[in-house]
Amino acid sequence: MQYRPTAGELLITIGDLLDDELLPALPPELQHKARVAANLTRILDREWRLDGDARQRERERLAALLGHEGELGELRAELTARLRAGANPAFEAASWDVLVAVGRDDLAIAKPGHDAWEGA
Amino acid sequence: MTVVGTVPDLGTGLARFLADVFDRPVTVSNLAHSSAGARRANVLFDAHDGERLLRLVATVLPTSEIEINPIAAEAAVRTVAEQHGVPVPHIHAVCTDPAYVGGPFFVSDRVDGESVPRRVLRLVHREGIGERVARQLGEALGRLHAIDPGLAPTELAGTGETNPAEVALTDADAGVRELLPNRPVFALGLRWLERRLPAPPERRTIVHTDARNGNLIVGANGLRAVLDWEGARRMGDPMQDMAWPALRMWRFREDEREIGGFAGREPFVAGYEAAGGQFDVERFEWWKVLGTLRWGLGLAGQADAHLDGRFPSVVMAASGRRVPELEWDLLMLLRP
Numbered sequence: 001m002q003y004r005p006t007a008g009e010l011l012i013t014i015g016d017l018l019d020d021e022l023l024p025a026l027p028p029e030l031q032h033k034a035r036v037a038a039n040l041t042r043i044l045d046r047e048w049r050l051d052g053d054a055r056q057r058e059r060e061r062l063a064a065l066l067g068h069e070g071e072l073g074e075l076r077a078e079l080t081a082r083l084r085a086g087a088n089p090a091f092e093a094a095s096w097d098v099l100v101a102v103g104r105d106d107l108a109i110a111k112p113g114h115d116a117w118e119g120a
Numbered sequence: 121m122t123v124v125g126t127v128p129d130l131g132t133g134l135a136r137f138l139a140d141v142f143d144r145p146v147t148v149s150n151l152a153h154s155s156a157g158a159r160r161a162n163v164l165f166d167a168h169d170g171e172r173l174l175r176l177v178a179t180v181l182p183t184s185e186i187e188i189n190p191i192a193a194e195a196a197v198r199t200v201a202e203q204h205g206v207p208v209p210h211i212h213a214v215c216t217d218p219a220y221v222g223g224p225f226f227v228s229d230r231v232d233g234e235s236v237p238r239r240v241l242r243l244v245h246r247e248g249i250g251e252r253v254a255r256q257l258g259e260a261l262g263r264l265h266a267i268d269p270g271l272a273p274t275e276l277a278g279t280g281e282t283n284p285a286e287v288a289l290t291d292a293d294a295g296v297r298e299l300l301p302n303r304p305v306f307a308l309g310l311r312w313l314e315r316r317l318p319a320p321p322e323r324r325t326i327v328h329t330d331a332r333n334g335n336l337i338v339g340a341n342g343l344r345a346v347l348d349w350e351g352a353r354r355m356g357d358p359m360q361d362m363a364w365p366a367l368r369m370w371r372f373r374e375d376e377r378e379i380g381g382f383a384g385r386e387p388f389v390a391g392y393e394a395a396g397g398q399f400d401v402e403r404f405e406w407w408k409v410l411g412t413l414r415w416g417l418g419l420a421g422q423a424d425a426h427l428d429g430r431f432p433s434v435v436m437a438a439s440g441r442r443v444p445e446l447e448w449d450l451l452m453l454l455r456p
Contacts, residue, residue, distance in 0.1 A: 029153075036438045043441055076302045084307035086315075092308065093456040099305050100451055106444040114445050117368070117375040120408075120453050 008045040015041035046109045054105035061098045133221035134165060134178055141213045142169050154235075160350070164230055177209065180225040191224040192216060193275035197326060198349045200271050205263045207256075207345045209337075233339035235347065237372045240338045241381045247340050254383035255391035256343035257331065257365060262395025265325040265358040272326045278353030283320040284327075285357055285406065289313050292414055299420040305447040309413045312454050318357075318403050327356030332365040333372065333380030359400055362392065363407035368449045369415055409453050416446030 018038035023031055062075035107114045131148045138146040147168045154162040160181050167174045195214040202208045209228040216224045234240045244250050281287050296306045329351040337345040366378050374381030379388040389399045423440025425431040
């Protein structure tokens, strides 16, 4: 077992280094890359903390939608194939609800707040 | 913007080219890089020909092999648009000879104003001109679509298409199969698009394809120029052009203002119709879904180019993690 800091704590530390110390010292053409890299450390921290539960919830939701248990990758592939082939409106509507819920979990990692806007 | 101290060759090459074009000695000074896309560089500079001081921009492609449209065709369609009242920076000369600056380029007038999206939005809302800019963008597209596409260079892409929507959908389907095979949201989106595929448009027109916040120059009095004509097509569906600036991606957090974060749809459509455009809401909604799906595909393609080593960059890598944003936007458009 590793001693602390945790992976998430280290990622935050690297992100702060990039943003607060390195970025102001960088030439302008490299600043955007540093900002993007700092943002990626925050995504990875959230992934490290949230992804296990999120994938568990995704698997349960897809299993309920498809009516059988399975491994997450297989369930995703099955749903994708059914939607691509064209399903009945009731199944598409139920899928939409599930995909919105899964999307909220994905965004909690990738871009918190993006799901606050529900308009077109 | 940064002053460039390390590219004397560029200044020398531009001076030599302009001297050949104007047939008199030209001095070039104050070179500075403007914000640039991944592929092309925009270099601001001053040129003096002994009598006049010209404030110019050189748009330089690093190599000719990655052009979407031949650069001469891009310059020609932009000039046709200018002649029909679309605001664009005037092009002085085009150069396809890589001997001057290492790649093909064209030189155009420098138009003052903001073009970086968030700065554009700060200016627009400080001046209270959001509705005006949306209306002016509609007018610019209306004028572009009123042009006889026979006047556009035949080298432009899209010339032989009878149904641009069908071509776009076929391409998107192939792209999703390659890059996003197990993403159910994209499958749902493709099926939606197939079911609602519009018939060929009554009139096919020149289309810009990327006239969104970020490719516009805006000043305190409104829209000054539409930039970046590299993706222009000759025989397009005009609603493709109307839908693209309406994507959430171009609102930069001003989500309730559909058109580029400037304003809602009404002034945009009013400007379009005042300039002779015919707005078709169903076709517009179709292209909005197609555009959103295609932008998600573009982000997946950037991650792919990073991962297979074609374009290694942390920015391209990060694009892959933006795919869920586009999936969300797509779901909101596909709400049952």
